[in-house]
Amino acid sequence: MFKYFFALILVLSASSFANDSINAALSSDSILLDITSLSANQYVAVGERGHILIGSSVADAQQVIVPTKATLTAVTRIDNLLWAVGHDFTIIHSKDSGATWQLQYQDVNKEHPLMDVHFFDQKHGIVAGAYGSFMRTVDGGKSWSTELHSTLLHPDDIEYLEEVREFDGEEFYKQELESILPHFNRLYVFENTVYMAGETGMLAQSTNQGMSWERIDIDYDGSFFDITSSKDILIAGGLRGNLFMKHSDNEWTRIDLCHTGSVNSLLIIDERLLVLSNNGYVATIDYLSVDDTPSCSDPQVTIKQNSDKVTLLNALSLNNNMIAVTSNGLAPLTE
Numbered sequence: 001m002f003k004y005f006f007a008l009i010l011v012l013s014a015s016s017f018a019n020d021s022i023n024a025a026l027s028s029d030s031i032l033l034d035i036t037s038l039s040a041n042q043y044v045a046v047g048e049r050g051h052i053l054i055g056s057s058v059a060d061a062q063q064v065i066v067p068t069k070a071t072l073t074a075v076t077r078i079d080n081l082l083w084a085v086g087h088d089f090t091i092i093h094s095k096d097s098g099a100t101w102q103l104q105y106q107d108v109n110k111e112h113p114l115m116d117v118h119f120f121d122q123k124h125g126i127v128a129g130a131y132g133s134f135m136r137t138v139d140g141g142k143s144w145s146t147e148l149h150s151t152l153l154h155p156d157d158i159e160y161l162e163e164v165r166e167f168d169g170e171e172f173y174k175q176e177l178e179s180i181l182p183h184f185n186r187l188y189v190f191e192n193t194v195y196m197a198g199e200t201g202m203l204a205q206s207t208n209q210g211m212s213w214e215r216i217d218i219d220y221d222g223s224f225f226d227i228t229s230s231k232d233i234l235i236a237g238g239l240r241g242n243l244f245m246k247h248s249d250n251e252w253t254r255i256d257l258c259h260t261g262s263v264n265s266l267l268i269i270d271e272r273l274l275v276l277s278n279n280g281y282v283a284t285i286d287y288l289s290v291d292d293t294p295s296c297s298d299p300q301v302t303i304k305q306n307s308d309k310v311t312l313l314n315a316l317s318l319n320n321n322m323i324a325v326t327s328n329g330l331a332p333l334t335e
Contacts, residue, residue, distance in 0.1 A: 021050030021066050028053055028061040032325035034074045035316045038082075043316050044098050045325050046072035046084050054098050058323055058330045066092055066101040074116045076125075083141060085114035085127050093141050104141040116187040118194070126210050128196060132181020136210070148177050151213045152184075152196075152204055183223070190229040197224035203236055218244060218252050228266040228273075233287065237263030237275060245287060245294075257283055258296035258303060265314040276315060276324070280306035282333065304334070 024030065032047035038054060045053045045061070050068045052075075055061035072086035082094040082101075089107035091114070094100060112130040119125035123140045127133070132152070135144040150158060157180055165173040183199040194206040196213070203216040203224060216234070224238035232248040239262050243255040257263075261278035268274075268287075275283035286300040296303045306312070308328070315324040315333045322333035 019067075019069050021052070021063075021069050023063055023065060024049070024051065027051045027063045027329075028058075029329035031071075031327050032313070032329055033072065034314050035323065035325045036075050036077055037316060037318065038077065038098055041319060043318055043323060044075055044077070044082065045330065046075045046086070047325065047329075048072075050086075052084065052098065052101070053330070055330075056319065057321070058332055061330055064098055064101065067103040068092060068106065070106070071113070073113055076117050076119055078119045078122050081119075081122055081140075083117050083119060083125065085117045085129070087113045089114055089129075089133070091117070091127065091141060091144070105135075105144055115183070115185050118187045118189055120189075120209055124209065126187065126194075128184035128187055130183045132178060132184065134184065134210075147210075148174065148181065149213050150177055151215065152181060152198070152202060153177075154182075154200060154202075155215075185224065186226045188227050188229070193229070195227045195229065195234075197227040197236060197238070199223040203227055203234075218246075220244065220252075225262065225264055226266045228268055230268050230271075230287075235266055235273060235287065237266050237277075239263075241277065241281075243275060243283075245290075253292060253294065255285065255290065255301070256293075256295035257281070257301075259305075261311075264312060267315060267317075269317055274315065274322075276312035276333075278311045280309040280312065282306070282312060306331075306334075 030048050032045045035043050035045040038044045041056050048071045050066050052064045052066050053061040068090050070087040070090040072084045075084040080097045082098050084092050089110040091105040092101045093104045114127045114129035117127045125137050127135050134147045137144050164176050182202045186197045188195045194210050196204045201221040204213045206213045222239040224236050227236045234246045237243045240260045241257045244252045246252045259281050261281045263277050265276040273285040273287040284302045290300045311327040313325050315322050324331050324333040
């Protein structure tokens with residue numbers, strides 16, 4: 001199962017190898033999938049057909065032409081360096097705060113997207129995506145190496161693969177491993193830990209920048225689309241409004257959002273949790289004060305639905321305003 005925007009980008013055109021994006025008058029109204037800060041007063045947003053927008057408000061977004069028409073799913077920044085990833089295993093890079101972009105990597109034969117990117121510094125970065133895709137660079141994206149992490153599999157699959165290795169050999173083992181790894185949907189870094197969320201109930205953590213991974217146990221088999229952390233609390237959200245919270249070594253608690261819109265992004269702002277979902281739902285949760293069985297009827301949980309019911313994919317707080325990327329482009333976000 002895929003989240004809303006993952007299903008969207010699978011059907012968007014991806015036959016755009018090494019072609020520049022098109023300057024589109026309505027790019028700010030097109031599907032936009034991720035947003036991050038470019039400076040204290042500017043954002044950069046990415047989306048379908050290689051659209052990249054830079055601005056300081058919803059109204060003043062300007063499109064930047066980039067060397068691909070592939071749908072871009074995520075963007076990250078280190079100082080004045082930017083990387084964006086997306087369909088066709090596309091990775092593009094900017095050295096000048098998004099003014100110009102170069103194609104660093106692309107493989108149209110993969111026929112599936114990279115879903116997220118994170119850089120630990122100006123040289124060392126990782127990308128993750130569909131069908132267990134995971135790559136690393138240590139030279140700022142000049143070269144990328146593929147990694148297969150068997151510890152990210154469900155324990156039943158790990159047992160099966162060990163039998164494959166024993167009876168069929170190492171080469172077939174690697175082929176099977178690559179074929180059954182889950183989709184990786186989101187990377188999140190908190191202090192010295194890298195978290196990853198994916199399909200079939202996959203949550204994982206790494207304390208060595210993703211060199212090795214440990215699955216986080218949870219009694220849920222649906223897809224997760226985001227994971228975040230604050231203090232000693234983990235929060236994960238996914239398919240059909242499923243939202244879970246875990247304090248330190250305690251058990252997971254499900255937060256009932258009273259809707260079935262899939263959770264796309266989790267944002268912690270001023271000790272409040274914002275939950276952005278399909279169908280225009282946004283939840284504001286005082287996650288430090290909720291009880292053992294939190295629901296939308298609690299005073300610590302506020303649920304609103306935008307009048308246009310447009311899917312909310314991510315958001316950013318900038319200049320004391322919340323700017324969201326949605327299935328209809330940029331929009332102000334009211335909590």
